[in-house]
Amino acid sequence: MSNTPMTSVRTTSSAADEVARNSPALSFEGVSMVFPDGTHALNETSFDVRPGEFVTVVGPSGCGKSTLLKIASGLNKPTSGTVTVDRSRIGYVFQDATLLQWRNVLRNVELMAELEGMPKGERRDKALQAIKLVGLDGFEAKYPKQLSGGMKMRASLARSLVLDPSVFLFDEPFGAVDEITREYLNDEVIKLFQLNEFAGLFITHSISEAVFLSTRVLVMSARPGRIVADFAVPFEYPRRPELRFEPEFAALSGRVSHELRGAHS
Amino acid sequence: MTMYAPASKGLAITPPAQALELVGPQKRPFQISRLAGPVVVFALFIGLWYFMHYKGLRLLFDKPGERLIPLPTDVWRATVVSEGTRGDYVSGIGWTAVAAYGGLAITIVLGLLLAVVMLQARWAEGAIYPYLVALQAIPVLAIVPIIYVIFGGSMSARLFVCIMISFFPIVTNALFGMKSVDRSQHDLFTLRRASRWTRLVKLQLPSALPAIFTGFRISAGLSIIGAVVGEQFFRGGSKPGVGIVIEKWRTKGVYPPLWGGIIIACLMGIGTFLVFGIVQRLAVGHWYDGETQKD
Numbered sequence: 291m292s293n294t295p296m297t298s299v300r301t302t303s304s305a306a307d308e309v310a311r312n313s314p315a316l317s318f319e320g321v322s323m324v325f326p327d328g329t330h331a332l333n334e335t336s337f338d339v340r341p342g343e344f345v346t347v348v349g350p351s352g353c354g355k356s357t358l359l360k361i362a363s364g365l366n367k368p369t370s371g372t373v374t375v376d377r378s379r380i381g382y383v384f385q386d387a388t389l390l391q392w393r394n395v396l397r398n399v400e401l402m403a404e405l406e407g408m409p410k411g412e413r414r415d416k417a418l419q420a421i422k423l424v425g426l427d428g429f430e431a432k433y434p435k436q437l438s439g440g441m442k443m444r445a446s447l448a449r450s451l452v453l454d455p456s457v458f459l460f461d462e463p464f465g466a467v468d469e470i471t472r473e474y475l476n477d478e479v480i481k482l483f484q485l486n487e488f489a490g491l492f493i494t495h496s497i498s499e500a501v502f503l504s505t506r507v508l509v510m511s512a513r514p515g516r517i518v519a520d521f522a523v524p525f526e527y528p529r530r531p532e533l534r535f536e537p538e539f540a541a542l543s544g545r546v547s548h549e550l551r552g553a554h555s
Numbered sequence: 556m557t558m559y560a561p562a563s564k565g566l567a568i569t570p571p572a573q574a575l576e577l578v579g580p581q582k583r584p585f586q587i588s589r590l591a592g593p594v595v596v597f598a599l600f601i602g603l604w605y606f607m608h609y610k611g612l613r614l615l616f617d618k619p620g621e622r623l624i625p626l627p628t629d630v631w632r633a634t635v636v637s638e639g640t641r642g643d644y645v646s647g648i649g650w651t652a653v654a655a656y657g658g659l660a661i662t663i664v665l666g667l668l669l670a671v672v673m674l675q676a677r678w679a680e681g682a683i684y685p686y687l688v689a690l691q692a693i694p695v696l697a698i699v700p701i702i703y704v705i706f707g708g709s710m711s712a713r714l715f716v717c718i719m720i721s722f723f724p725i726v727t728n729a730l731f732g733m734k735s736v737d738r739s740q741h742d743l744f745t746l747r748r749a750s751r752w753t754r755l756v757k758l759q760l761p762s763a764l765p766a767i768f769t770g771f772r773i774s775a776g777l778s779i780i781g782a783v784v785g786e787q788f789f790r791g792g793s794k795p796g797v798g799i800v801i802e803k804w805r806t807k808g809v810y811p812p813l814w815g816g817i818i819i820a821c822l823m824g825i826g827t828f829l830v831f832g833i834v835q836r837l838a839v840g841h842w843y844d845g846e847t848q849k850d
């Protein structure tokens with residue numbers, strides 16, 4: 291399979307935007323990862339994520355999907371290969387909400403900006419905006435132990451939004467919430483994606499979540515992981531929940547599923 | 556019959572009402588049955604006391620329970636009704652509190668500092684830990700002369716004993732708490748290249764607060780023991796704490812006021828433990844739900 295990125299499915303953009311889109315916001319080139327214990331997590335993985343692209347990686351569990359994000363964000367260093375990304379504006383949503391239990395929602399949402407040294411007034415304004423955007427207004431003073439799983443994830447999303455990320459990494463963020471909540475959170479992510487035009491890299495093992503959210507779906511093989519298939523997703527944004535039940539959606543999901551089965555063996 | 560029409564949702568996404576319901580522990584109403592356990596156990600305890608006085612000690616060990624374990628009423632009379640002894644103990648409680656809480660305050664400061672030092676490097680922890688365990692194992696009696704020469708025979712020596720006895724739980728609990736920070740919470744700070752100091756102040760210390768307070772509670776009880784033991788060895792100065800009053804009656808072989816002193820020391824320990832429990836709840840109760848849940 292070739293590593294050349296597919297043409298963007300979005301057509302409504304000016305020439306200036308087009309130039310910006312041509313240089314990737316995040317680029318993996320021949321990235322391999324072998325952990326000190328000998329686990330070969332990634333093998334010569336190469337792909338780009340351009341601004342305005344939302345790329346989802348699906349793959350068998352333990353195939354090194356999450357490692358991609360750790361390498362992209364600088365938490366892990368690859369054994370070989372290069373990653374090109376502007377790390378000053380990375381948003382990262384973890385599998386757990388990872389809220390600080392001793393901080394209320396507002397102070398949690400402020401955290402990233404606070405660590406970045408943003409002045410207090412500015413970060414408070416941005417945090418309040420982000421909280422509103424994810425539909426948590428009215429809950430600013432609540433502590434994590436008072437929130438449901440879905441609400442915690444919303445707070446976690448808001449926390450990353452405050453830094454206005456140009457690259458947004460999602461590490462299977464909605465794996466632990468029930469299906470309806472997951473669908474709402476998917477809508478939320480799409481809304482944020484449309485408003486902020488970041489480059490998204492989303493890890494999941496739900497095929498329908500992958501197809502629903504993305505402009506591109508990459509399928510990863512079992513360990514050592516590498517990209518074995520690359521699907522462009524043609525559906526228009528905003529994507530309505532009913533899209534999940536349309537034949538084109540099912541057909542594409544079927545093709546992704548087929549590749550994924552191949553990837554398992 | 557319900558009609559389902561395809562709803563077209565735009566950008567405004569409103570979560571369903573039930574998703575926004577607050578979850579969290581519900582306050583349980585006070586139940587009289589929760590008192591039943593403590594009342595029954597207390598009754599059994601008093602019953603056992605009477606039994607040991609009249610029969611138990613004689614049956615089990617062939618020793619005079621009537622003399623060694625005086626009745627609660629006699630203890631009360633000798634300790635509280637007798638004005639002289641009562642006065643001794645009331646001022647004694649004050650001096651013991653000075654030694655215990657003074658020692659505890661010093662222990663908290665030194666213990667937390669040491670825990671932070673041990674947190675900085677695995678080798679530091681490994682190197683220091685054996686000495687902490689050793690500190691626990693030192694028989695106080697054996698080093699009494701040394702303490703006497705260095706700190707004198709009064710308050711400073713008692714403070715020293717108190718610190719020695721209450722040091723370990725504070726350090727180990729604080730260290731355990733700070734080391735138990737969730738891995739992905741650390742990642743969060745690593746992403747923004749947080750300094751060690753920022754990590755300590757904004758992540759490790761607040762996250763460890765419940766454990767730190769647990770250490771405080773354990774050490775607070777121990778500090779009372781430390782103060783009383785310290786007083787028994789270092790009786791100098793004009794600050795006779797509970798331990799010194801106990802010693803007076805022990806040397807005289809008068810058991811009712813001696814038992815009174817023991818009970819007073821126990822009550823001080825329990826009271827301190829409870830007070831620190833309340834302080835803990837006030838400090839972290841609004842966010843900590845008592846489980847090891849991390850997010």
